[in-house]
Amino acid sequence: MESKKPDNIVFSDEEGYNANLLPYATNVGAPVIRVDDIVSWKSRGVSNVNKEFESKFAELKMQYQKLIEEYEWNELVYNAKFSFEPIVGEIYHLYRDDKGVNFLSLIGPTEWNKEHLGTFQLNSDKKWIVLHQ
Template identity: 30%
Template structure:
C-alpha cells in the first residue's frame, strides 16, 4: 500500500470545532440540498403559487357546499310556507259551518254567502246552477289524513 493511501491519524489538538459547526447540522432533513450521496435535491418551491391554488380550491369547494345548503334551505322554506298555508286554510275551515262529517281523501268546496257567513259543501260550483248567485266560491279542498286540508283551487289570498 502506498503512503498516500494509508489512513492518516487524526490530530485531535488541531480540530477547529467552530469550523466544524458550519459544516454539520443537528437536523439534516431540514437542509435545502441533499446531505448524503444518495439523497435527492430539495428545490425551493413558489410558496405563493401553491397557497393561491390551495386557497382557490378551498373557496370553490366551500362555495359549492354553501350552494347545496342554500338550496336545501329554499326547499325547507317552501315546505314551511306550504304547511303554513295548510294550517291557515284548515283553521279557516274548522271555523265555518260543516253540516256533515268530512271523509279523508274526499273533495269539498268552501263558499261564502252574501251575509259573510262561510260554509263547507259537497256541491261544486258547476253543480249549483242559478243558486250560485247568493254565494261566492272560495276554495276547492281535500281532507288529508292528518286532518289538514289541501287546497286544490282557491280564489282567496292565503296569508
C-alpha cells in the first residue's frame, strides 16, 4: 500500500509536487492572493487619458481656427488692389470702395469716409498681421 501524503502538501499523481505552479495559496502559511480591482484602475486611466485627448483636441481646434482666420485675412489683403510695394513693419488699412473692390491704403480710417475692413501690419515673413478689424 502506498503511503498517503499529508493534507497540507500539494501533490498529484499526474503533476507531482506543483505548489509553485498553482495560482492559489497551497498551505495555511502562504500569503493570501487577492485579485486587484483592475476594472476601476482601467476606467480611471481611460477617463484621465480621454480628458487629456479632449484638451489637446480643443487646443488643436483653436489653433486650426486661428490659422484659417489668418489665412483668410492674408488672402483678402493680398487680393486687394494696391499700387505700391508694402514695407515690412508699416501699418496699412484695407478698405472697400463703392464698387465693392478692396484696396490697401496708408490713409487711416479717421481721415476719410470709406468702408474700413481692417488695419494690418506686414511682418518680416510677408504675413499680414491683423491689428484692428
